[in-house]
Amino acid sequence: MPYTYEYPRPAVTVDCILFGFDDGELKVLLIQRASDPFKGLWAFPGGFLDMEDPTIEFAAKRELEEETGLKEVFMEQLYTFGDVGRDPRGRTVSVAYYALVKLSDYLLQAGSDADQAHWFNISQVPALAFDHAKILQMALERLKGKVRYQPIGFELLPQKFTLSELQHLYETVLEKPLDKRNFRKKILKMNLLKPLEEMQAGVAHRAARLYQFDKQRYEELKSRGFNFEI
Amino acid sequence: MPYTYEYPRPAVTVDCILFGFDDGELKVLLIQRASDPFKGLWAFPGGFLDMEDPTIEFAAKRELEEETGLKEVFMEQLYTFGDVGRDPRGRTVSVAYYALVKLSDYLLQAGSDADQAHWFNISQVPALAFDHAKILQMALERLKGKVRYQPIGFELLPQKFTLSELQHLYETVLEKPLDKRNFRKKILKMNLLKPLEEMQAGVAHRAARLYQFDKQRYEELKSRGFNFEI
DNA sequence: CCAAAAGTGTTTCCGATACACCCATGA
DNA sequence: TCATGGGTGTATCGGAAACACTTTTGG
Numbered sequence: 001m002p003y004t005y006e007y008p009r010p011a012v013t014v015d016c017i018l019f020g021f022d023d024g025e026l027k028v029l030l031i032q033r034a035s036d037p038f039k040g041l042w043a044f045p046g047g048f049l050d051m052e053d054p055t056i057e058f059a060a061k062r063e064l065e066e067e068t069g070l071k072e073v074f075m076e077q078l079y080t081f082g083d084v085g086r087d088p089r090g091r092t093v094s095v096a097y098y099a100l101v102k103l104s105d106y107l108l109q110a111g112s113d114a115d116q117a118h119w120f121n122i123s124q125v126p127a128l129a130f131d132h133a134k135i136l137q138m139a140l141e142r143l144k145g146k147v148r149y150q151p152i153g154f155e156l157l158p159q160k161f162t163l164s165e166l167q168h169l170y171e172t173v174l175e176k177p178l179d180k181r182n183f184r185k186k187i188l189k190m191n192l193l194k195p196l197e198e199m200q201a202g203v204a205h206r207a208a209r210l211y212q213f214d215k216q217r218y219e220e221l222k223s224r225g226f227n228f229e230i
Numbered sequence: 231m232p233y234t235y236e237y238p239r240p241a242v243t244v245d246c247i248l249f250g251f252d253d254g255e256l257k258v259l260l261i262q263r264a265s266d267p268f269k270g271l272w273a274f275p276g277g278f279l280d281m282e283d284p285t286i287e288f289a290a291k292r293e294l295e296e297e298t299g300l301k302e303v304f305m306e307q308l309y310t311f312g313d314v315g316r317d318p319r320g321r322t323v324s325v326a327y328y329a330l331v332k333l334s335d336y337l338l339q340a341g342s343d344a345d346q347a348h349w350f351n352i353s354q355v356p357a358l359a360f361d362h363a364k365i366l367q368m369a370l371e372r373l374k375g376k377v378r379y380q381p382i383g384f385e386l387l388p389q390k391f392t393l394s395e396l397q398h399l400y401e402t403v404l405e406k407p408l409d410k411r412n413f414r415k416k417i418l419k420m421n422l423l424k425p426l427e428e429m430q431a432g433v434a435h436r437a438a439r440l441y442q443f444d445k446q447r448y449e450e451l452k453s454r455g456f457n458f459e460i
Numbered sequence: 461c462c463a464a465a466a467g468t469g470t471t472t473c474c475g476a477t478a479c480a481c482c483c484a485t486g487a
Numbered sequence: 488t489c490a491t492g493g494g495t496g497t498a499t500c501g502g503a504a505a506c507a508c509t510t511t512t513g514g
Contacts, residue, residue: 004232008281009239012312012323049312051238051321056312080310080325082242082279082286091281093242093323095310164492181495182477205491206484394465411468412504435464436511 010082010091014060015046015132017078017096017139018068020103021156025121026172027103028136030128031067032116037088038129044136045117046094060097068117070106074155075099076146078139086131098139100155147173151192151228154213162200162208163187170230186230192218240312240321244290245276245362247308247326247369248298250333251386255351256402257333258366260358261297262346267318268359274366275347276324290327298347300336304385305329306376308369316361328369330385377403381422381458384443392430392438393417400460416460422448 018029030042045067046060053059057075065071075097082093103119120126125136147153153169154161167183187193194214199207218228248259260272275297276290283289287305295301305327312323333349350356355366377383383399384391397413417423424444429437448458 002234002236003238004234005239005241006232007278008233009235010242010279010281011235012240012242048237049240049323051240054314056310056323077309079307080286082325084284093279093286093325095312095323162493179477179479180493181479184494185496186476200493203492204486206486206493208493392466409504409506410466411506414467415469416503430466433465434513436466436513438466 008091010093011087012049013046013092013094014049014056014063015044015094015096015135016060016064016075017044017098017136018064018070018073019098019100019139019143019156020106020119021169021172022103022119024168024172025123027119027121028125029068029117029119030125032118033129034116041129042120042126043129043132044096049095056095057097060095060099064099068106070101073099073101074152078135078142081131081135083131096135096139098142100143100152102156102158104158144173144175148230149228151213151218153230160196160198160210160212162210163193164208166211183230190221190226190228192221192228238321240323241317242279243276243322243324244279244286244293245274245324245326245365246290246294246305247274247328247366248294248300248303249328249330249369249373249386250336250349251399251402252333252349254398254402255353257349257351258355259298259347259349260355262348263359264346271359272350272356273359273362274326279325286325287327290325290329294329298336300331303329303331304382308365308372311361311365313361326365326369328372330382332386332388334388374403374405378460379458381443381448390426390428390440390442392440393423394438396441420451420456420458422451422458 020027020029029045031045032042033039045064047063047066049056049059050062053062057077061071061073061075064073064075076099078096078098080093080095082091084091086092086094122140125133128136147170153166153173156169157165163184164180166187167178167180170183171178192214193211196210196212198210200210201207222228250257250259259275261275262272263269275294277293277296279286279289280292283292287307290305291301291303294303294305306329308326308328310323310325312321314321316322316324352370355363358366377400383396383403386399387395393414396417397408397410400413401408422444423441426440426442428440430440431437452458
């Protein structure tokens with residue numbers, strides 16, 4: 001069932017740069033390519049935009065779910081790549097999205113068809129297919145820029161987290177150390193974190209208090225002109 | 231000469247949101263559609279991505295030149311729009327770019343095939359075709375956000391400009407008044423403006439000093455870790 | 461001489477930064 | 488009892504914001 005057009009058309013694909021955070025490390029999900037081109041190299045989950053996808057973002061989420069089983073992740077459009085030669089099979093325009101997931105959730109997920117999917121520490125990424133190295137670099141820059149002005153860091157942490165975990169996340173993403181007292185002062189003054197009664201468990205030292213990000217309150221404050229900033 | 235593919239493909243287009251600044255007003259260039267769909271409504275300059283375009287940005291610049299005669303403008307990718315139904319003729323993915331031009335330069339340009347092109351004050355934009363109203367809104371937000379952290383405002387002014395002109399530009403884009411003394415202090419302390427001997431001419435009051443943006447110096451400072459901020 | 465915009469400093473305030481010790485817990 | 492991270496307050500500094508009058512020029 002071929003499709004015919006008067007003028008040539010590039011293929012349109014989506015790519016998902018999926019970030020996670022665990023063990024004090026920022027991670028990215030990659031899938032090893034089973035076939036040429038770039039067989040054996042690693043690439044982001046992604047695929048073709050289907051005519052049935054109502055939006056491009058829908059396509060990105062669909063692909064992500066197909067390849068990893070993950071649903072309802074934070075996702076934003078990153079950039080669209082379409083240089084000649086980026087795909088040896090033919091002209092391809094790829095709309096890239098980056099997504100943030102709570103790795104704690106992800107570990108509960110199972111049974112996707114992506115047996116070749118692996119999380120890599122951001123500092124230990126293997127050789128990538130296509131122009132994905134460039135895309136990853138751009139995604140990291142975007143994350144670094146965005147995390148300071150929007151409360152998206154919480155998407156990478158479990159529902160309940162300690163202030164130290166939050167601080168380490170910021171230190172990792174921003175690639176610079178932060179002062180503990182100043183960080184706590186600033187983040188708590190925003191009134192966006194609900195302190196819980198519950199304490200951290202299973203650690204060989206004093207247990208830390210757990211907090212929860214209060215999204216509702218954030219929306220409330222934002223509509224009153226509040227600006228998140230770390 | 232038809233082109234055939236195994237799976238259906240969306241059309242890929244580019245759109246250019248072209249901003250100018252004159253007479254204390256932010257302006258956008260629109261072209262009146264000569265044919266359906268949306269005949270008579272206004273739209274951004276744009277067109278199809280050609281297989282001969284080495285990059286998508288090249289396509290955007292090519293279209294802009296074809297429709298307005300303008301070359302060598304500041305241009306950045308804005309966002310990619312691809313919702314079903316945004317073009318009644320069929321599934322279309324549009325990569326939108328926004329561009330900034332010195333209107334003083336533009337007035338020197340002539341003889342494009344865009345007799346239907348007009349500059350509209352941003353507060354007096356007519357009904358737009360497709361989803362272009364949404365695109366314009368997004369472009370304005372991006373401009374507003376970007377102008378504070380990157381010295382792109384100068385792209386909208388003539389080579390030589392007064393501090394008042396610069397301030398009015400910022401006030402217009404940011405939609406808020408700025409304090410004259412504080413603004414001058416801040417912008418001059420950056421050492422990015424070369425004061426010229428030349429003074430403003432043809433005004434019925436005290437002539438203001440002209441300045442020039444020192445791009446070379448900006449690159450220099452940026453590489454040393456300097457961050458532009460208004 | 462008047463209208464219109466150019467040009468110019470100081471004070472106040474608040475948020476950013478720097479900085480070090482005691483506490484609680486499990487091993 | 489010790490190793491490990493949790494948790495806390497203050498002083499200083501620098502940039503942001505507020506604020507008004509004199510000067511220059513052409514009409």
